[in-house]
Each structure stands twice: as structure tokens, then as C-alpha cells.
Amino acid sequence: MLLEVRDLHVEFRTRDGVAKAVNGVNYSVDAGETLAVLGESGSGKSVTAQTVMGILDMPPGRITAGEILFQGKDLLKLKEEERRKIRGAEMAMIFQDALSSLNPVLSVGDQLGEMFTVHRGMSKKDARAKAVELMDHVRIPAAKERVKQYPHQFSGGMRQRIMIAMALALEPALIIADEPTTALDVTVQAQVMDLLAELQREYNMGLILITHDLGVVADVADRIAVMYAGRIVESAPVHDIYKAPAHPYTRGLLDSIPRLDQKGQELYAIKGLPPSLMHIPKGCAFHPRCPMAQDVCRTDEPPLYEVTPSDGERGSACHFWRECLHG
Numbered sequence: 001m002l003l004e005v006r007d008l009h010v011e012f013r014t015r016d017g018v019a020k021a022v023n024g025v026n027y028s029v030d031a032g033e034t035l036a037v038l039g040e041s042g043s044g045k046s047v048t049a050q051t052v053m054g055i056l057d058m059p060p061g062r063i064t065a066g067e068i069l070f071q072g073k074d075l076l077k078l079k080e081e082e083r084r085k086i087r088g089a090e091m092a093m094i095f096q097d098a099l100s101s102l103n104p105v106l107s108v109g110d111q112l113g114e115m116f117t118v119h120r121g122m123s124k125k126d127a128r129a130k131a132v133e134l135m136d137h138v139r140i141p142a143a144k145e146r147v148k149q150y151p152h153q154f155s156g157g158m159r160q161r162i163m164i165a166m167a168l169a170l171e172p173a174l175i176i177a178d179e180p181t182t183a184l185d186v187t188v189q190a191q192v193m194d195l196l197a198e199l200q201r202e203y204n205m206g207l208i209l210i211t212h213d214l215g216v217v218a219d220v221a222d223r224i225a226v227m228y229a230g231r232i233v234e235s236a237p238v239h240d241i242y243k244a245p246a247h248p249y250t251r252g253l254l255d256s257i258p259r260l261d262q263k264g265q266e267l268y269a270i271k272g273l274p275p276s277l278m279h280i281p282k283g284c285a286f287h288p289r290c291p292m293a294q295d296v297c298r299t300d301e302p303p304l305y306e307v308t309p310s311d312g313e314r315g316s317a318c319h320f321w322r323e324c325l326h327g
């Protein structure tokens with residue numbers, strides 16, 4: 001397995017108290033595999049990703065438990081210098097907002113080229129040629145001319161392609177894309193997502209794709225992990241989930257996707273709000289919003305039950321996963 005996150009716990013100490021942002025996350029990604037991570041705002045998707053990448057703000061963040069095995073090594077046990085070597089070269093991250101992630105005062109050619117001069121010891125001239133090659137590869141038209149331009153001279157979609165090129169430069173084994181298309185127009189979103197999926201296959205990378213958009217997931221993901229209040233509540237091969245969710249929260253997310261064949265129908269929305277991470281409800285964290293909740297849900301925290309039958313490994317943290325699956 002390329003990456004295995006085991007029982008990860010992360011909290012933030014703030015003036016108002018301790019926010020438990022990540023509460024025992026387990027997920028894994030293999031080479032050539034895409035894991036989509038879903039969940040409402042604040043569910044801990046980005047914090048988990050930042051912890052894997054080694055870019056969590058500490059303090060206020062604190063990793064209180066867990067392991068992050070990457071190519072067999074526990075990243076949490078490495079020295080910062082060793083982690084820095086892995087970052088960029090072995091794993092890279094793509095963010096939502098390219099404009100704030102790229103350096104505004106360096107041409108894109110210089111930024112891309114730096115990957116090769118700094119990490120690979122290439123000459124400036126060779127690095128520039130590699131930059132053009134990469135820009136071609138992510139299908140930026142007229143790369144040879146545009147390599148001299150600055151980030152603000154590119155459209156949002158083109159900037160996102162540049163960020164993908166930066167991430168790919170050193171051919172990492174793992175890419176984490178945190179809502180890589182959220183800031184783009186719908187048509188551009190689809191193009192950038194297709195490109196990312198294609199490159200992921202070509203490079204046989206592991207890809208963790210964090211997204212709000214269940215619509216894109218069906219096409220590109222192999223597995224889905226659904227997060228709620230800092231936990232994985234359902235984890236399954238993508239087709240299993242679309243056939244029938246095994247957690248009421250996943251069902252709620254699926255029912256809130258706009259569907260072309262149901263125009264005009266009111267969109268279902270999950271009632272209520274996610275809990276405060278300083279006061280996560282007892283029992284199942286989802287119970288106050290759950291249409292299926294029973295007494296046991298208010299008292300006993302559900303473990304991740306194994307769900308069968310499945311095309312692969314499947315788990316649901318719902319006491320009533322069977323009812324959910326068949327209901």
C-alpha cells in the first residue's frame with residue numbers, strides 16, 4: 001500500500017477550547033488508485049490532508065495519535081528534514097486557489113524550472129525546457145511563449161493546470177488534490193478534472209481527491225471515504241456507494257446532488273448543521289440529524305462495521321447499515 005493513515009487524531013487548541021478536528025481517521029491509497037474524500041465543510045478533510053503532507057499549522061494544531069505510513073515508513077516519526085525531502089518529490093498537493101499558491105512575482109517558467117534546478121540540479125536552460133515540456137503536457141497552448149508570463153496573466157483554469165504541472169514535476173507517487181476545481185466555471189472544472197484523471201493514470205500515481213462534488217466522483221474515483229465530524233463514516237468502492245449507500249449521511253449527500261433528469265424538483269438537503277467540534281455529540285455524531293436514529297445511536301458510538309457484500313472492502317459507521325443499505 002502506498003499510503004495508509006491509521007487512527008489519526010488531530011485537534012486545535014484555541015482560546016475557546018479544544019476543537020477535535022480529526023477523530024480516528026483510517027484510509028489508504030494504492031499506486032494508480034484514486035480515493036475521493038467527501039463531506040461537508042468542517043468535516044476534517046483538509047486537516048487530514050495537511051497532516052499527511054506535513055503542512056499542518058502546529059500550533060494551534062496538534063497530532064494526538066495515529067500513524068501515517070507512506071511507502072512503509074511512518075511519516076510522523078521522521079525528522080522535518082526527511083519530511084521536506086518527501087514533500088514535493090514523493091508527494092505533492094494541489095490546492096483550490098492557484099493564485100495564492102503560486103508566486104506572483106516569478107514567471108511560471110521560473111517557478112516550474114525551480115523544481116528541476118533545486119531538486120534535480122539541472123541547469124537553468126534545461127530546467128526551462130522541462131518547464132515548457134510540462135506546460136505542453138498539461139495542455140497549455142503556446143507553452144513556449146507563455147512560459148515567460150506571470151501567474152496573473154493566466155485564466156483560472158490555466159493557472160490550475162500550472163499548479164498540476166508543478167505537482168507533477170518531480171513525478172511524485174502520491175498527489176493530494178484539495179478541491180482542485182472548486183473555484184472554476186463548470187465547463188472548465190470538467191476539463192481540469194479530466195486532465196488530472198488522465199495524468200494520474202499515465203503516471204500511475206495514487207490520488208486523494210477532496211471534493212464537495214459527488215457528481216465528479218463517479219467518473220474518476222475508485223474508492224470513496226465519507227467524513228463526518230472528523231471520522232470516516234463510510235468507506236467503499238465507488239460503485240457500491242452509488243448502488244446503495246450504507247450510511248444515512250452518505251444517502252443524504254447522494255440525495256442532494258442535482259440531477260438533470262429531475263429538473264424543477266426540490267433538492268433534498270440534510271437537515272440541520274454539523275456539530276461543533278468542541279462538543280461532538282455522544283454516540284453517533286450524526287444522530288441529531290439522522291432520519292434513522294434510534295436510542296442506541298444516542299449512547300453508543302458505532303464502530304466501522306464491515307459491510308457485505310461488496311466489490312472490495314467496505315465499511316460503515318452506522319448501527320443500522322443493513323437497514324440503510326436495503327431501505
Ligand SMILES: Nc1ncnc2c1ncn2[C@@H]1O[C@H](COP(=O)(O)OP(=O)(O)OP(=O)(O)O)[C@@H](O)[C@H]1O
Nearest residue numbers: 012021040041042043044045046047048057060277
Ligand atoms: N489553523 C486552524 N486553527 C484552528 N482550527 C482549525 C484550523 N484549521 C482547521 N481548523 C478547524 O478544523 C476543522 C476541520 O477543518 P477542515 O479544513 O479540515 O475542514 P474541511 O472538511 O476541509 O472543510 P471544507 O470543505 O470547508 O474545506 C474546522 O472546524 C476548522 O475550523
Ligand SMILES: [Mg+2]
Nearest residue numbers: 045046047178
Ligand atoms: Mg477543506
